[in-house]
Amino acid sequence: MNHPAHKQASTINKCQRIVHVVQHLAPGGLETMVLELLKQATREEQVFVVSLEGELEHALKHWPQLQRFDSQLLFLNKKQGAQLSLIRQVCDVFRQLQPQVVHTHHIGPLLYGGLAARLCRVPVRIHTEHDMWHLNDNKRQKVEDLALRIVNPILVADANKVQQQLAELYPYTAPTVIKNGVDCNRFVPGSQAAARRILGLPRDVKLIGTAGRLEPVKAQAFLIKAMARLSKDTHLAIAGIGQLEAELKKLSKALNIDDRVHFLGLVADMPSFYQSLDVFCLPSICEGFPLSPLEAQACNIPVVVTDVGAVKETLCPLSGITTKSNRVFSLISALETALKTKHLFSPRDFVVENNDVRLMSRAYRNLVTQG
CATH class of the missing domain: 3.40.50.2000 (Glycogen Phosphorylase B;)
Structure with a gap:
């Protein structure tokens, strides 16, 4: 496991601590969105990203944009398949960081990160669904249903269509729509x-x-x-x-x-x-x-x-x-x-x-x- 949590905890007591949990921090739409939220953090916020899969050195090599945030990235090197012991690892990270907010992205992070956040009594738990194709599988639907009921997060959909599908599958939820954004100061017209x-x-x-x-x-x-x-x-x-x-x-x-x-x-x-x-x-x-x-x-x-x-x-x-x-x-x-x-x-x-x-x-x- 690669993480600097024990080095950081003593320096961030006065900040609001926010932890994003993703499956694998590698170039992709969901991961880019999380990286943008990292960049947009205010002085009153200390933001970390926990990647269930992968290793820090490999990630930095294949995604150079991560290098400026390397002290805020934690990789747990999860292997393929279910790994219940990972919940304990995530709990250890949360106990060291003591976050006020845990924000999970996709079903795997909801399971491991969301359950750990509930066990560690993190005050604010947010889960964002970035697409719904994975819930075409009946087994995944049931797993997510159970996780949502246990974790009880603030549920966010990144599109109106995703919100509609969530409401149909899980009528007890009240998903909010927050659409993904891009940096319009970076992406500009040019020659x-x-x-x-x-x-x-x-x-x-x-x-x-x-x-x-x-x-x-x-x-x-x-x-x-x-x-x-x-x-x-x-x-x-x-x-x-x-x-x-x-x-x-x-x-x-x-x-x-x-x-x-x-x-x-x-x-x-x-x-x-x-x-x-x-x-x-x-x-x-x-x-x-x-x-x-x-x-x-x-x-x-x-x-x-x-x-x-x-x-x-x-x-x-x-x-x-x-x-x-x-x-x-x-x-x-x-x-x-x-x-x-x-x-x-x-x-x-x-x-x-x-x-x-x-x-x-x-x-x-x-x-x-x-x-």
């Missing part, structure tokens, strides 16, 4: 030419971009297949790493478009990535309330997304386009429309008004004061 130069992308082309783990659920293969039927002056930039990288590169080559598909790996400068684009596309077959469409729109880039989960709630209604998942020709049509449309309005305005990270942080802070 397309300069951004392409920074990333080594071609200058005089139409550029579609997508960002996310290279995994089946993100469905980059459908986007590559759509690319093969778009005009030859259209290129695709893919930001992200994952198990399908070799397979996706092979597909691009088989379709004779490997010169038009640019695999950028894990991009540290995501604002430049979005600024380089003409259109951002998220072709996923399953999502919760993703951050990438918000980040792209904050950079004033129009987006095309598949209508899954609560993705539609991330879209500027004046510029965003939805399409069906797993439908290449539907995706082609949506992308062609997005590329040829000249917008007279700003998708950034929608994000600034509805999804700035400071709005999200303030909403969670208000929950704590009310709790």
Whole structure:
């Protein structure tokens, strides 16, 4: 177990101590949202993140943004499968930190972190559901039902659709909606030419971009297949790493478009990535309330997304386009429309008004004061 809790406890007695519990602190939408809450902490707040899985050194290596917060990160190195002894480990962490607030994210952290918080009599317990696809499984539904009844947290949904599903599954709850936010001071419009130069992308082309783990659920293969039927002056930039990288590169080559598909790996400068684009596309077959469409729109880039989960709630209604998942020709049509449309309005305005990270942080802070 990697954690500096015993070193920190004596220095934070005068601060409100908030502990977020996640399954695995690695690049992803949920984890990025937690990191943003860490960044938004006030001087009166001391915020820690407990990652049930993983190790500190590995996390810092693969997500450099974590380095400035390394003294606030605790990794418990959980193995696969149920591990009841982990509740005791989490309790030990809570007894050392003595948090006033424990905030869990997803079902695993609710079980281990939520139960530990209840056992340690943490005054305010918050649980955020970031998507509902995992509760399609009947066993998971029952496990979450039991955990919610025992932990009795302030229940938060990150989208209206998630709130509706929670209320249907667990009618005794009263979930509040707090939508995820992005840093609109970081994700801003910029020079397309300069951004392409920074990333080594071609200058005089139409550029579609997508960002996310290279995994089946993100469905980059459908986007590559759509690319093969778009005009030859259209290129695709893919930001992200994952198990399908070799397979996706092979597909691009088989379709004779490997010169038009640019695999950028894990991009540290995501604002430049979005600024380089003409259109951002998220072709996923399953999502919760993703951050990438918000980040792209904050950079004033129009987006095309598949209508899954609560993705539609991330879209500027004046510029965003939805399409069906797993439908290449539907995706082609949506992308062609997005590329040829000249917008007279700003998708950034929608994000600034509805999804700035400071709005999200303030909403969670208000929950704590009310709790």
